[in-house]
Structures are given as C-alpha cells and as structure tokens.
Amino acid sequence: VVTGHRRAWRIAADTPDPELPVVTIEDLGILRAVDDSGDTVAVTITPTYSGCPAIPTVAADLTDRLRAAGYRQVDVRTRLAPPWSSDWITERGRQRLADAGIAPPDRSGRHVAGPLALLFAPAPSVRCPRCGSVRTRRVADCGATACRQMYRCEECREPFDAIRSR
Numbered sequence: 001v002v003t004g005h006r007r008a009w010r011i012a013a014d015t016p017d018p019e020l021p022v023v024t025i026e027d028l029g030i031l032r033a034v035d036d037s038g039d040t041v042a043v044t045i046t047p048t049y050s051g052c053p054a055i056p057t058v059a060a061d062l063t064d065r066l067r068a069a070g071y072r073q074v075d076v077r078t079r080l081a082p083p084w085s086s087d088w089i090t091e092r093g094r095q096r097l098a099d100a101g102i103a104p105p106d107r108s109g110r111h112v113a114g115p116l117a118l119l120f121a122p123a124p125s126v127r128c129p130r131c132g133s134v135r136t137r138r139v140a141d142c143g144a145t146a147c148r149q150m151y152r153c154e155e156c157r158e159p160f161d162a163i164r165s166r
C-alpha cells in the first residue's frame, strides 16, 4: 500500500511532460520535491530551462492529477537554483527518449576535472537514435519544441530531434 508522501510523489511523478509525452516529469528530472500534509500537497519543479513555456501546462496537469486523487489544495512551485541539467534525465528517461527516436544528451566528457578540462573535454556528441552513429550534424537550432534541436545523421541520412544539452 502506497500512502502519504510516497503516494503523492507517485501521482506527481507519473505526470507526462507536455512537450515530450514519452517521458514523465520524473524521467526528465524536473520533479524536485513533493510535500503533503493531509489534504494539502506542495510540488516543487525545476524548469528544463528558464522561461520554459511548458511549465504552466505542467503545473495545471499536476494540479488536476492530485485533485483527482483527493488532495484539496495543490501548490506548484518552481525552483530555479540549482539550474536543471540534462544530466538529471534518468536512465529510464534516456531509454524512453531513445525508443521514441529522440537523442538523449550525451554525458561523455562532462566530468573531466582540473586545468586541462577545457582543452580535453570533447564537445558533447549526439548519437543517432536509429543507427547509433556519432557522425551527426546539427541542422537547425529549433526542433519541434523549444528544448529540442534538429540533427541529421551522416551515416544513415535520417533527420532526428535531440534534447538540447546544457
């Protein structure tokens, strides 16, 4: 039996992202905290980037879902610090994005430390979700939504969307 805090977390966590409905807000790593006290619940989320136009939709969806589950008062708060990073996307989220043909951001080379980090840290590579090649090229800065970028694979020639890395 899932009760109290964990129940509210689960209901909030399963909210699909409005821009990327193949993943939940938990998969994207934007769900930060769920605090409930009786019939009141406070949900804290961090936008994927400041000014994310999807945030009011996420807040409305969270409110609807939690009210339907019996919580009378729902407060959705946004927290901007620390800023969201694509490293917060969970393994399940990465898999779901890849399964939908959307390239998750690459994490390789992010953790090079020390004074040589800037010299040796490779530019994050974007892997083709269809053939796995890293010979990909960004073709446009605006993909289907604000947090995506359009790429084309040099290997299989297929265009695809990638999640903006930051």
Ligand SMILES: [Zn+2]
Pocket (backbone or CB within 6 Å): 128, 129, 130, 131, 132, 133, 153, 154, 155, 156, 157, 158
């Ligand atoms: Zn390819």
